[in-house]
Amino acid sequence: MQVQGTVFKYGDNVDTDVIIPARYLNTSDPKELAQHCMEDIDRDFVSRVQPGDIIVAGKNFGCGSSREHAPLAIKAAGVSVVIAATFARIFYRNAINIGLPILECPEAVERIEAGDELAVDFTSGVITNLTRNESYQGQPFPKFMQDLIAAGGLLSYIKKQKG
């Protein structure tokens, strides 16, 4: 599976409070949450993001709270994949569980700039930078994760196993 989109670039330690501030957590409706996605770090994100666009960030993306509202907001905003040097562990689990594709690739993060056009292949983990004519090898999901994603998320995976 492949996606293509324009890059929104952020730094290290993007926390879940800036991805979706707690003042909006009195709802869990993904569409409502998406209207405030990245609000405290990038006021223009919501007005500029197009379906398929890509977030690229430094290390420890999604640190802080366990709120699943963070990956839900990013996904509902139309983002096709988040690429980071590393992810905070609860965000990593949550993204997989709700079916938001994520890739770890420190090299890509170093090279990619805001506004670059990328194509990303989830099966191989290869990230192609169409703007700069180069490609980077991201870490593809382990098989366990691929099965989980293929099943459509954690709960369908469990139902299938119980089958």
Added chain:
Amino acid sequence: MAMTMTQKILAAHAGLDEVKAGQLIMADVDLVLGNDITTPVAVNEFRKNGFEQVFDKQKIAIVPDHFTPNKDIKAAEQCKFIREFAYEQEIENYFEVGEMGIEHALIPEQGLAVPGDVIIGADSHTCTYGALGAFSTGIGSTDMAAAMATGKTWFKVPGAIKFTLTGRPGKWVSGKDIILHIIGMIGVDGALYRSMEFVGDGIAHLSMDSRFTMANMAIEAGAKNGIFLVDDQTLAYVKEHSTKPYTVYEPDPDAEYEAEYTIDLSKIRPTVAFPHLPENTRTIDEVGSIKIDQVVIGSCTNGRIEDIRVAASILKGRKVANGVRVIVFPATQKIYLQALREGLIEQLIEAGAVVSTPTCGPCLGGHMGILASGERAVATTNRNFVGRMGHPESEVYLASPAVAAASALTGRISNPEDIAD
């Protein structure tokens, strides 16, 4: 193969003789926890996927603590939704306002966490119960839903970092200063994906409340969990609060650690984390002159009785500085009542502080003390991210209850050593 304390607990809950770092396992859980923010998403997932009954109505705890007492109509609707689920499923450990406390103070107090347990909670500070020698970690709402349905969850077995604590901390140094010092040393991703194991003879000089504070903030170093060796103090705490059976685990002497640090507690100074990351630490001697507008004493990190006692001991018979708002949140009803009986609430109010019913409140910018643009707070909470306590242009300085109380008196971040008798 030699195992860490965490690995032993996980192996036992996966029905395996041994596990190693990086291995994916399916483990039984002893308790599944959720709050009023994360449980609604979990209940929706649970129902959407056709599950009808929770795996064990005794092993689920639901604590509406974040936006309660309900802060607005939407928050009220969320609470109503999870209340109805708790009644329908006959969840035994559902805590309504009146019995409710901040979840990570309440769960140990209710005896629901004991040594050797595996506990997951849809709240990142679930790692608090490591103070009791349990494996506990934060997960998201979908994981909560899956565990409510099956009683199991998957883990990637973590490697570990060992912290050997030696010496005795100074009078005004508590668990908060020690954990801030450690986060300042290793960074907010310094323990990413790993366990932080706390061992050494210095532990004996740390109260249970200090240990809860330290385990609570393991997540602020990116850790999967923080865990303390079990000692007499732990067992006394368990005996006082719980009738649940428990198992004491110790790391193998030759267990592998990815890094090891020795920390002399007698050298730790009162420590403050500057905006906007918990790793931006400075000792109290290095803070300079920082004027503040608000002081928050409370949260799952520092709202326990010892914290209220320390704050009251500094504020007693004195007055909060002009223009500073001081809000104190005892973390549970029991702590509140204890503080009342000890006369601490009276001392706090006479000094000019307000005392609130238990709630997470302003810690995450929910309610009960939100900051305006340009305002600064000293808080005994756990995060100082951009916008954490209100306006994106406000600032939060993390500190111990002693530093927070001292700062309340001067209106600037202050050293308790300079104020106390």
